[in-house]
Each structure stands twice: as structure tokens, then as C-alpha cells.
Amino acid sequence: MQFSDKFKSGYVALVGQPNVGKSTLLNALLGTKLAIISPKPQTTRHRILGVLTGEDYQIVFLDTPGLIKPQYELQSVMVKAARVAITDADVIVLMTEAGKSPAEADLEILEQLKSTGKPILLAINKIDLIYKDLLLPLIDAYSQIHEFLDIIPISALELDGLDELKRSLREALPEHPPYYPEDYLTEHSERFFVSEIIREKIFYLYGEEIPYSTTVEIVEFKEKTGKKDYIQAAIYVERDSQRAMLIGKKGLALKRVGQLAREEIEQLLNRPVYLDLWVKVREKWRRDPAAVKHFGYSTNLPK
Ligand SMILES: Nc1nc2c(ncn2[C@@H]2O[C@H](COP(=O)(O)OP(=O)(O)OP(=O)(O)O)[C@@H](O)[C@H]2O)c(=O)[nH]1
Ligand SMILES: [Mg+2]
Incomplete structure (x- = not known):
């Protein structure tokens, strides 16, 4: 493949509270199961890398363990792994679950992310579970709190809003040649x-x-x-x-x-x-x- 000057490529970290659907989103975006998923929080313990290559872009996604206040060594290492992904990222996707209003824990995470100075895209997940009328006030509330790169309501489970999410991320990535070969999916054994x-x-x-x-x-x-x-x-x-x-x-x-x-x-x-x-x-x-x-x-x- 010949890559034009306009090829865009970069690292995107998927972060948020446990159980909001980060791993489900990674799998949905890549169209294959890379990360394990469960209804219980703190399922993911490592950062998981998955590469999505399009015509003129390559996004290296990093799924991460949910951000919590660690209480023992394993949790400390999990949170550190998420932090390293945030450091490596060109763009951060903060994922939240759709609800009546922004949750306190999400706002705390947002505060931490803001200090990186990196662009943050807010993905409001699980919109299949809420009344659509709740969505606009929620988006409005979030947009008053921070100047997000974009706010995109999605359902990772029902593959809703994913094209919009990809488009928005591609826009935000730097012009850069691909980091990995075009058919490359992941690094893990x-x-x-x-x-x-x-x-x-x-x-x-x-x-x-x-x-x-x-x-x-x-x-x-x-x-x-x-x-x-x-x-x-x-x-x-x-x-x-x-x-x-x-x-x-x-x-x-x-x-x-x-x-x-x-x-x-x-x-x-x-x-x-x-x-x-x-x-x-x-x-x-x-x-x-x-x-x-x-x-x-x-x-x-x-x-
Ligand atoms: N209804 C609904 N459920 C979802 C959606 N996305 C994920 N889930 C469910 O939410 C639960 C948690 O999903 P995960 O993808 O494991 O969440 P996670 O954010 O990776 O969780 P940790 O790894 O624990 O941080 C699972 O039961 C998923 O099936 C969605 O869009 N709609
Ligand atoms: Mg996970």
C-alpha cells in the first residue's frame, strides 16, 4: 500500500470506570474478540492493544483496566497500566455509562485526564439502556464541564455510533505513517x-x-x-x-x-x-x- 502524506496514525486509550464497556468497545471496533468481557467490574487487568487500519488511517487502541482507588497490589498495578496507556495516548477516549447526570466518579477521572492536556473524547456508552430524552440534557451537562474533542453517544453492544466515533478519532490523530503493518491486529501471544x-x-x-x-x-x-x-x-x-x-x-x-x-x-x-x-x-x-x-x-x- 502506498501511504499518502495525509495518512493519520496514533494511539487512543480507552479509559473510564470499571464495567462501562471499554473492552466491549475495543472488540466492537476491531470486529473481533481481543479483550475479555464480563458483567463484573475489574475484568480487564492489563492494557490490551488492538490495531485498526483504514484506507487513510491507523488507530492503535489501548483498552485499559478501569480506574479505581487501589486497595491492594494487583489493583495498583492495574491502575498504573491504565496510566501508562494514558501517557502513551495521542487522544483519550473517556467512556462513561449513560445516566441521568454525570457521575461523581467520572468527573474525578476527568479531572485527572485534564491535567495531561491531551484531547479527550467523551463516549457515552450503553445508550440502548436509557430513554433517548435523557441524552441531550446529559450531553449538555458534560459540554459545560469540559471542552471535549467530541461527545458521542454509543452502544458498544449494539454497534451504534461507532462510525461516528472512528471518524472523529481519525480527525483528531496526527499526520503520521502507520505504526504497524496494515494487517496487524495485536501484540499479545x-x-x-x-x-x-x-x-x-x-x-x-x-x-x-x-x-x-x-x-x-x-x-x-x-x-x-x-x-x-x-x-x-x-x-x-x-x-x-x-x-x-x-x-x-x-x-x-x-x-x-x-x-x-x-x-x-x-x-x-x-x-x-x-x-x-x-x-x-x-x-x-x-x-x-x-x-x-x-x-x-x-x-x-x-x-
Ligand atoms: N446494555 C449494554 N451493555 C453493555 C454495553 N457495552 C458493554 N456492556 C456490558 O457491560 C458489561 C461490562 O462490559 P466490559 O466491556 O467488560 O466493561 P469494561 O469497561 O471493559 O470493564 P472493566 O474491564 O472491568 O474495566 C458487560 O456485561 C457488557 O456486556 C452497551 O453498549 N449496552
Ligand atoms: Mg475491560
């Missing part, structure tokens, strides 16, 4: 995606305690010609009681995790897989900086 898929199933299948105490480590990943691939993953929890809960009576709960994860991993890899799940205990790993680092949480992009 298959191993990383496999561990995330397992984590996602745990977020869906268990209550409040287990998902947050869990991390997944890929122990072995062997491609076997003519046979199923062999993937062994260790799921770490913080206590014996959680281990028992995760496994369930006669191992049925863990079996369900394995089934759902395997189906999606096979779709991702496009080949049959034998998924071998083990559950282990590493006490209070979320509070232990060495363990958090060991399990791959850092401000860098996960490989």
Missing part, C-alpha cells in the same frame, strides 16, 4: 489469550469472591501434529476454601470452566485442544508484589 479466556469463564461462572482471587498461568502449551494440542493451565486462588469452591462437588464446577474455555480456545486457535486445568493456592497473592509480578501483571503490554 496465543498463550496470553488462552489464559484470559479461562479467566473470563471464571468471571462468568462464579460469584463475587472467586473471580477476584483468581489468576491463570499457562504451564505448558504443546502443539502436536496429527493430535490435539495439549494446554496445561494452573488456576491460582488465595485459600484452600476457594480451591474447593472452584473445583466444586465431584469436580463439576471446574469441568464447566474447562468445557466453556476449551470451546473458545479451539475457535481462537482453529484446532482441537486438550485443556488440562489444575487449581493451586498461593496465599494472598494479590497483595504480594513479587507474586503479582510473577503472574505477569505489570505496566507493560502482556506478551
